[in-house]
Amino acid sequence: MITLLEVLSPVNKLVINRINGKFLDDRLLLGIKNKMITGEQWFRNPENWYGITAFANPFKTPYSELRILFENEDELKPLLNNTLKIFYGIGIAETETLIVRWDLENNKYAEVIGIDAIDTFVNNFVQILRNLKQNYPKGKILFRGINDIFENLNKNDLLFSRSKFENATHVCFGNTVGNFEQQKEIFNIFQKNMNKGDFLLLGIQLNKFPKKILSEYANNVLFEKLILNSIKFDGELYWKYNENDNRVEAWFGDILAFQSKKYDLKKLLEFVQSFNLYSLKTFEHQEFAVVLLRKEKE
Numbered sequence: 001m002i003t004l005l006e007v008l009s010p011v012n013k014l015v016i017n018r019i020n021g022k023f024l025d026d027r028l029l030l031g032i033k034n035k036m037i038t039g040e041q042w043f044r045n046p047e048n049w050y051g052i053t054a055f056a057n058p059f060k061t062p063y064s065e066l067r068i069l070f071e072n073e074d075e076l077k078p079l080l081n082n083t084l085k086i087f088y089g090i091g092i093a094e095t096e097t098l099i100v101r102w103d104l105e106n107n108k109y110a111e112v113i114g115i116d117a118i119d120t121f122v123n124n125f126v127q128i129l130r131n132l133k134q135n136y137p138k139g140k141i142l143f144r145g146i147n148d149i150f151e152n153l154n155k156n157d158l159l160f161s162r163s164k165f166e167n168a169t170h171v172c173f174g175n176t177v178g179n180f181e182q183q184k185e186i187f188n189i190f191q192k193n194m195n196k197g198d199f200l201l202l203g204i205q206l207n208k209f210p211k212k213i214l215s216e217y218a219n220n221v222l223f224e225k226l227i228l229n230s231i232k233f234d235g236e237l238y239w240k241y242n243e244n245d246n247r248v249e250a251w252f253g254d255i256l257a258f259q260s261k262k263y264d265l266k267k268l269l270e271f272v273q274s275f276n277l278y279s280l281k282t283f284e285h286q287e288f289a290v291v292l293l294r295k296e297k298e
Helices: 021-033 039-043 046-055 061-071 073-080 094-107 119-134 183-193 210-218 221-231 265-275
Strands: 015-017 084-088 109-116 140-147 168-172 199-205 238-242 247-252 255-261 277-285 288-295
Touching: 015 119, 021 039, 039 221, 046 221, 061 073, 061 094, 061 277, 061 288, 073 094, 073 199, 073 277, 084 094, 094 109, 094 119, 094 168, 109 119, 119 140, 168 183, 183 265, 183 277, 210 238, 210 247, 221 247, 221 255, 265 277, 265 288
Parallel strands: 015 140, 084 109, 084 168, 109 140, 168 199
Antiparallel strands: 199 288, 238 247, 247 255, 277 288
């Protein structure tokens, strides 16, 4: 069972480090052998990701998702209030920070678990929350960081003592769900970690403008650098849009070096029902959407 500690506690008490560079190197070698690189590898040079999200992210996460959240705050805040927030994949954490701020505004209190395969993102999230707390001096943030891949998680990791809340909101932004080649894999992870009545809040990119989306990836030298530097390949990527799977792909020879699925919203909402997840709210802006689901039964 995880005890949530106040966010001002020492970082080494707040963050559980379960993986390291050797683990990720071994995963990379396995990916090369299997001709498919898994998503955690693309972010192993975090400074490149910070640069891309500031200026040239094809998904435009800090802008599109934040806009949706700001515009629909009055609908979302009451639904998500009084729940533990569990963030799958933290990155630069702008959207995550906004949701924690909602809790501090409503209750002067937040409970947060942040999960990422890159320890830099987890550690920086701690500092972001500390900065946020300065704006709410009477507020309290209980936090636990987990430096691990999603596949290693189990429900016991997300059990917590000292909690005031009965349910959790599981949050996965930045089209991170699209990084999984097998969609059943990521939604099985959510399902097994969620309890009845828990929420799942997703940020996704829709498949409305495939040619435009592909161009934003293929003509982005910073994004290509992010991939090649992280997986230690020296050469050029070949970009394509896989129409059968609605997926942007980057190939290095016969190795699928990068993939990002884009979604038909109606089909996604039908698909997730097989995992006992049902749609409560959907919000769209251009080719982006934020979807709120709830687990109805075990």
